[in-house]
Structure formats: C-alpha cells, structure tokens
Amino acid sequence: MSTTEAAAWRNPLRDKRDKRMARIPGPCAVVIFGVTGDLARKKLMPAIYDLANRGLLPPSFALVGFARRDWADEDFSQVVYDAVKQHARTPFRQEVWDRLAEGFRFVQGAFDDDEAFSRLAATLHTLDAERGTSGNHAFYLSIPPKAFPQVLQQLSRTGLAARTDGSWSRVVIEKPFGHDLASAEELNALVNSVFPESSVFRIDHYLGKETVQNILALRFANEMFEPIWNAHYVDHVQITMAEDIGLGGRGGYYDGVGAARDVIQNHLIQLLALTAMEEPVSFSPAELQAEKIKVLAASRLAEPLDETTSRGQYAAGWQGGEKVVGLLDEEGFSQTSLTETFAAITVDVDTRRWAGVPFYLRTGKRLGRRVTEIALVFKRAPHLPFDATMTEELGKNALVIRVQPDEGITLRFGSKVPGNAMEVRDVSMDFSYGSAFAEESPEAYERLILDVLLGEPSLFPVNDEVELSWKILDPALQYWAKNGKPDTYESGTWGPESAFEMLHRTGREWRRP
Known part of the structure; x- marks a missing residue:
C-alpha cells in the first residue's frame, strides 16, 4: 500500500464519504408492540437476526417484546429463536444468536396498563445501564391503528417519547396510515403530538x-x-x-x-x-x-x-x-x-x-x-x-x-x-x-x-x-x-x-x- 493510499485509509472523513462502506447504527434498543403477531414472527424478528448476522447491528443492542402473554425473558427468547429458525434469510450461527439473545427482554402488559408501561420504562433504563443502549429507543407499533392512541399516550406519560442528553426516540408505524384523508390527518396529528415528524417512520415495505x-x-x-x-x-x-x-x-x-x-x-x-x-x-x-x-x-x-x-x-x-x-x-x-x-x-x-x-x-x-x-x-x-x-x-x-x-x-x-x-x-x-x-x-x-x-x-x-x-x-x-x-x-x-x-x-x- 502506498503512503497516499495508507493516509486515505486512515482518514475518517474518507470513510464517512464512501457510500460503499456499511453503516452501522450506534447503541440502541428496539421495542416491538404486537410481538405475538404474524408480522413480528415472520418479518421483524428474522430481519433483526439477519442484520446481526451481517454485522450491521451494534454490540450494544437490545430487543424488548411487549404483549399480554405471561412470558419470562427466556420464553420470549424461545419465541424469537423459533421465528429465526423458520423465517431468517441468512444461515443460523450460534455465536451470533448467543450474542444477540443476551439483549432480549420481555414486558407483560396491556396497552391500557399504566404499571406495565412503567415496567417497560424501567426495563429500558436498566438496559441503558447494563447493555449500554444509551437511551436510544425505537418503538415499533406492529398493532392495529385503533390501539395507537393508547400506546402513544403511554409513551408520552412515561417520558419514553422524549429525547434527552443527545439520545433519540423514534416510532415506527405500519400501514394502513388512516382509512381516508380525514382519518389520516387525525392520525398524523396524534402521532406528531407525541413525536416530532423527524422521529416518525411510516413503514411501506415496498x-x-x-x-x-x-x-x-x-x-x-x-x-x-x-x-x-x-x-x-x-x-x-x-x-x-x-x-x-x-x-x-x-x-x-x-x-x-x-x-x-x-x-x-x-x-x-x-x-x-x-x-x-x-x-x-x-x-x-x-x-x-x-x-x-x-x-x-x-x-x-x-x-x-x-x-x-x-x-x-x-x-x-x-x-x-x-x-x-x-x-x-x-x-x-x-x-x-x-x-x-x-x-x-x-x-x-x-x-x-x-x-x-x-x-x-x-x-x-x-x-x-x-x-x-x-x-x-x-x-x-x-x-x-x-x-x-x-x-x-x-x-x-x-x-x-x-x-x-x-x-x-x-x-x-x-x-x-x-x-x-x-x-x-x-x-x-x-x-x-x-x-x-x-x-x-x-x-x-x-x-x-x-x-x-x-x-x-x-x-x-x-x-x-x-x-x-x-x-x-x-x-x-x-x-x-x-x-x-x-x-x-x-x-x-x-x-x-x-x-x-x-x-x-x-x-x-x-x-x-
């Protein structure tokens, strides 16, 4: 390698400009509401494993499931394992799985359960401290639109929607985005009352x-x-x-x-x-x-x-x-x-x-x-x-x-x-x-x-x-x-x-x- 090439390789600005370089997110946690549904089982959990398998998730990563089921963390881990084995796109590697599963947590509760969301907030704060997720949280609403108001209100009440000390909080919404123009405007206003538009990600998988x-x-x-x-x-x-x-x-x-x-x-x-x-x-x-x-x-x-x-x-x-x-x-x-x-x-x-x-x-x-x-x-x-x-x-x-x-x-x-x-x-x-x-x-x-x-x-x-x-x-x-x-x-x-x-x-x- 020439001196010029070596200097370019060491230059961090060059790495940032080179779009061929894989971008890996910083420390973060993903919370999936509706974790017992088909979308989570067939698409979301396998996609998270595939990202980890391709080296595209940070070491300080956590996955939290929220549902009514009476599960311990180990039960949730087994559910994710079964989904990955059945639907993952990339080959299963035990060392990748073991590393990823260390960050799995489960919170039992309903959307109108204040105590459950308080437990969710406590779980995320613990992960911030123990896993180093740095207060960066993405909330995936894989749930019917009629449940959005309750979940958004709970995220606001517990302070989980707020951004502090340079951290980020984002919400992911699956379609349908409303039933017509009037309901879409109402839904957008509701979401933006809790999350700024820059923190709202409306998933269109196409x-x-x-x-x-x-x-x-x-x-x-x-x-x-x-x-x-x-x-x-x-x-x-x-x-x-x-x-x-x-x-x-x-x-x-x-x-x-x-x-x-x-x-x-x-x-x-x-x-x-x-x-x-x-x-x-x-x-x-x-x-x-x-x-x-x-x-x-x-x-x-x-x-x-x-x-x-x-x-x-x-x-x-x-x-x-x-x-x-x-x-x-x-x-x-x-x-x-x-x-x-x-x-x-x-x-x-x-x-x-x-x-x-x-x-x-x-x-x-x-x-x-x-x-x-x-x-x-x-x-x-x-x-x-x-x-x-x-x-x-x-x-x-x-x-x-x-x-x-x-x-x-x-x-x-x-x-x-x-x-x-x-x-x-x-x-x-x-x-x-x-x-x-x-x-x-x-x-x-x-x-x-x-x-x-x-x-x-x-x-x-x-x-x-x-x-x-x-x-x-x-x-x-x-x-x-x-x-x-x-x-x-x-x-x-x-x-x-x-x-x-x-x-x-x-x-x-x-x-x-």
Whole structure:
C-alpha cells in the first residue's frame, strides 16, 4: 500500500464519504408492540437476526417484546429463536444468536396498563445501564391503528417519547396510515403530538425493495433513458401489483379495507411518485421527499370515474390447478360485503413532463399470477417504412421494471425475424438481479429497520405524502361507496371486464405479465 493510499485509509472523513462502506447504527434498543403477531414472527424478528448476522447491528443492542402473554425473558427468547429458525434469510450461527439473545427482554402488559408501561420504562433504563443502549429507543407499533392512541399516550406519560442528553426516540408505524384523508390527518396529528415528524417512520415495505430503489438509478444514472422519460415518447404507464392468493384467513381484517386502501393508497401511488418525479438535487431525504410531494400534488384521478376506475370481487374458479372458492364463501367474510379485492384507477399527472400520459394503477387478489411491475409503454414510431403484413406482430415498445418476484428489467422492442422476408416482431432484452450480481438483495424489512436505527428517512413517506395519496384516492372510494356492488371476476383471471373496458375505450390494453 502506498503512503497516499495508507493516509486515505486512515482518514475518517474518507470513510464517512464512501457510500460503499456499511453503516452501522450506534447503541440502541428496539421495542416491538404486537410481538405475538404474524408480522413480528415472520418479518421483524428474522430481519433483526439477519442484520446481526451481517454485522450491521451494534454490540450494544437490545430487543424488548411487549404483549399480554405471561412470558419470562427466556420464553420470549424461545419465541424469537423459533421465528429465526423458520423465517431468517441468512444461515443460523450460534455465536451470533448467543450474542444477540443476551439483549432480549420481555414486558407483560396491556396497552391500557399504566404499571406495565412503567415496567417497560424501567426495563429500558436498566438496559441503558447494563447493555449500554444509551437511551436510544425505537418503538415499533406492529398493532392495529385503533390501539395507537393508547400506546402513544403511554409513551408520552412515561417520558419514553422524549429525547434527552443527545439520545433519540423514534416510532415506527405500519400501514394502513388512516382509512381516508380525514382519518389520516387525525392520525398524523396524534402521532406528531407525541413525536416530532423527524422521529416518525411510516413503514411501506415496498419502498425497501432493491428494485424499487433501482428506479432512481435507472433514471438518473443512465443518459439513454432520461431523454425519453416523458410525454413526447411515453404513451401510458401501467403499475400492477397482482396476487394469486385469496384472503387466506384474513377476512376479518380485510373486510372494510379492500384492495384500493390496502395497496393503491400506499404501495402503488409511491411507485407512481418515484416513476414520475423530477430529478432531485441530491438523494438526501429532504430532496427526495420534496420531489415526490410535487408529483403527488400535481396528480388527480381522471374522470369520469365510471369510465376510468374499476373494482371487483373474485368468484370461484381455478388457481394453479386447484378449485378455489369465491370471496363471499371465504371464512370470516360477510356475504353482503361490498369490499373489493380488485381495484384499478386512472391517474393524470398534470406536469409538463407527463401532461396527457395516463397512469393506470391496478391491484387484485386471485389474479393470473403473483407479480409487481411498472411498465412504460411507448408511442408507436410516427413513420414505419413497412407495410401492414411486415409489422402485424409488432406491438408497442415497453420498458418494464419487475419489482417481484423475478426482480429485474425487461426492454421490449421490434426486431427482424431471420429469413428472406422483411418481418418484424416483438423481442425482449432481459436484465435479472439474480444473475447479474453475486450479492443477494437484502430483505425489505432489513433495510427499513436498519434505516430507522440510523435515522435515515429517505424510504419512509412523510405526512404530506400520506395525505396527498388519500386526496388522489378518496374520490374513487366515495364514488364506489355510492354506486352499488363491485363487479365479479373468476379466480385465476386478470380482473373484471370493466377493467379491460377502462383501457379499451382509449385504444389501449392491459399487459398480461
């Protein structure tokens, strides 16, 4: 190593600037409310272990569970162990587990139990002293929104929400962020009465996916795409999140929520914002959020809503070679429910870049296959020196960003068919994350939990984003509430006929991934 290289290596400023260096949070503790639920068992606990296994948690780390169960610390440790063994992404290593488990604690109690929260405060203060967690606490509310007021009031009462002596206190909130605009505003006001907005982290796990973040790299690190990423070349944009499963025992939760509130308001509108935003001055949280807010403020539902929206409920049918029941026959679901399992909307983005380009957003359960993708469909070339028979198999060019399950990018374009005749048809050029990189993409919750502990809010929607998303969606929800029963569609298909008519009216059609 040369003298210059050695000096650069020893320079701490260089290390701070080098974004390739892994960032590890300082001493801290995570408290999970709702620790007995599926999210904690399948996602949160395994993600915390995987972070530890990758060397991304500090030695002074603690995990505290809070629930009604009559558990000792050892019982809680066994619950975490079982969750890690079953759901962790990285291999199990005993030495990592032993070190991590030293910081496990459990507090028994209900959300309205003052004494339990006093015990929680005492437990955290003890961990600060014994484990060196330094008063830095993240409170993960993996609980129903109706329980938020009690928990937030208790955190305020016990002083756990307050920041003192340079320490931090943060709250993590799972979706849904309200039920409509009015409830979202009420929820935001409630949370901000206890925690400042800079300490609030609203989890949208889709934003933690590697492919979603690659939208920014694709657009702004490659000169070839940015010049055509606009209304001069793009005919329309389709954003799809399709699931091939039904409710799977979640009927009680899902009834009254529906596909639009569950997916479009958060996941799909966030994907729209990342696709349509202008280039930020930098990738700092404030700059990214500012550009997303500008796009959302300029977005509105296209009208008339009877022609530009669609909703449906799945009926019985065949899925993966298996006969499945319809929504109204699912366990725990009301026979008279008007809750939709399929929703599609048309959004206009009234900016110079996107004027006249419709954004079609759709989501549904029991559709043809599980897939999430963003497709930019381009206009046809203004002049084709071919007769109709030469290009009858040629569609529109498309750039497709596959978010899941096969993460990657596909470019669809026309190419000549080998042979003596001039015949052009669609071909695809494929990029796959799995084959292009040796590194395995981190699970979304790993990235998001790490960002919470680092105080890095880039991937978390702020108040304005949440409220603007509801402003976009609310007119459709209100229209559907006044206009009877959703259409039906057979399980295993791609939605109700009204969704296809939505696009056919303008001479377009949905992609079939």
